[in-house]
Amino acid sequence: GRAAAVGLLLAARAVAGLEPISVGIAIAAASALTGYLSYTDLFCRFAECCLEEQRLNASALKLELEEKLFGQHLATEVILKALTGFKNNKNPKKPLTLSLHGWAGTGKNFVSQIVAENLHSKGLKSNFVHLFVSTLHFPHEQQIKLYQDQLQAWIRGNVSACASSVFIFDEMDKLHPGIIDAIKPFLDYYEQVDGVSFRKAIFIFLSNAGGDLITKIALDFWRAGRKREDIQLKDLEPVLSVGVFNNKHSGLWHSGLIDRNLIDYFIPFLPLEYRHVKMCVRAEMRARGSAIDEDVVTRVAEEMTFFPKSEKIYSDKGCKTVQSRLDFH
Numbered sequence: 001g002r003a004a005a006v007g008l009l010l011a012a013r014a015v016a017g018l019e020p021i022s023v024g025i026a027i028a029a030a031s032a033l034t035g036y037l038s039y040t041d042l043f044c045r046f047a048e049c050c051l052e053e054q055r056l057n058a059s060a061l062k063l064e065l066e067e068k069l070f071g072q073h074l075a076t077e078v079i080l081k082a083l084t085g086f087k088n089n090k091n092p093k094k095p096l097t098l099s100l101h102g103w104a105g106t107g108k109n110f111v112s113q114i115v116a117e118n119l120h121s122k123g124l125k126s127n128f129v130h131l132f133v134s135t136l137h138f139p140h141e142q143q144i145k146l147y148q149d150q151l152q153a154w155i156r157g158n159v160s161a162c163a164s165s166v167f168i169f170d171e172m173d174k175l176h177p178g179i180i181d182a183i184k185p186f187l188d189y190y191e192q193v194d195g196v197s198f199r200k201a202i203f204i205f206l207s208n209a210g211g212d213l214i215t216k217i218a219l220d221f222w223r224a225g226r227k228r229e230d231i232q233l234k235d236l237e238p239v240l241s242v243g244v245f246n247n248k249h250s251g252l253w254h255s256g257l258i259d260r261n262l263i264d265y266f267i268p269f270l271p272l273e274y275r276h277v278k279m280c281v282r283a284e285m286r287a288r289g290s291a292i293d294e295d296v297v298t299r300v301a302e303e304m305t306f307f308p309k310s311e312k313i314y315s316d317k318g319c320k321t322v323q324s325r326l327d328f329h
């Protein structure tokens with residue numbers, strides 16, 4: 001009892017001081033003393049561990065997406081399929097690469113966060129999840145060479161420390177093709193690159209590329225009186241392939257990622273309607289612990305701007321400004 005408590009205290013102090021050796025000793029001591037927790041169990045309770053063989057809880061992910069992600073039946077379906085397939089495969093031939101496309105504020109970052117949390121419980125705060133934002137991390141065109149070297153070293157270092165590392169690239173359409181070139185070798189079907197295998201890593205690319213085309217198709221459905229939920233992947237694929245995949249101005253095309261088949265799944269995000277914005281407002285109220293006031297919900301949703309001019313169906317910014325708007329009500 002007491003000795004174990006001292007051991008635990010020591011372990012906690014060592015972890016706080018970030019001294020790996022004393023953490024190890026203290027935890028080994030604590031686990032020997034307590035006798036019922038394994039070293040790994042205890043260690044991983046204090047320090048984050050990369051659990052490579054950890055299975056994905058597919059039903060939990062499904063539930064979370066269905067509950068929290070509004071109006072994105074296609075994204076939900078494809079993400080579930082991609083992740084369960086990949087995580088169930090003991091021997092993937094290449095890392096998983098997902099490319100998320102859609103209008104602003106439709107949930108691309110939001111989904112990436114959910115996916116990250118389901119793979120490493122600390123989500124974006126995990127040491128094994130890395131988020132890059134083009135304009136933030138790679139702002140200067142003159143520095144591309146430096147960024148390339150740093151990024152490659154960073155990816156290599158992190159994947160050798162944790163094979164199931166997750167890398168998210170936001171604003172992919174603003175990413176210099178040179179940077180995409182730098183990550184390309186990691187996405188390919190190599191057994192190893194410089195002694196490191198990248199086959200268990202996951203790369204997620206976010207972009208607005210194709211958002212206008214996805215919106216057009218959704219609008220065509222709406223105008224034809226068809227249900228949004230009836231839109232299928234095959235309705236979007238041909239249009240996206242012309243607009244994004246064969247668009248010579250798009251960074252994705254320039255980099256040859258597409259014609260080399262390095263992207264496993266293209267995931268479309270549909271523009272959000274008035275009713276989805278309302279759902280976002282309610283979700284935000286719930287998250288803040290306040291009671292749902294339908295008058296406020298309506299007022300916040302009505303403050304948003306909708307397009308196209310004639311029908312005003314889709315929110316310009318998706319659910320993006322909902323949180324800050326709610327502060328004013």
Ligand SMILES: Nc1ncnc2c1ncn2[C@@H]1O[C@H](COP(=O)(O)OP(=O)(O)OP(=O)(O)O)[C@@H](O)[C@H]1O
Pocket residue numbers: 068069070071072102103104105106107108109110111206207208272280318319320
């Ligand atoms: N489909 C959705 N379901 C539930 N919440 C959403 C959805 N879309 C957006 N939100 C809410 O709005 C916020 C902003 O969305 P998010 O950052 O995911 O947009 P995005 O698609 O990445 O936009 P951008 O292309 O501008 O980066 C999210 O944090 C989330 O709270």
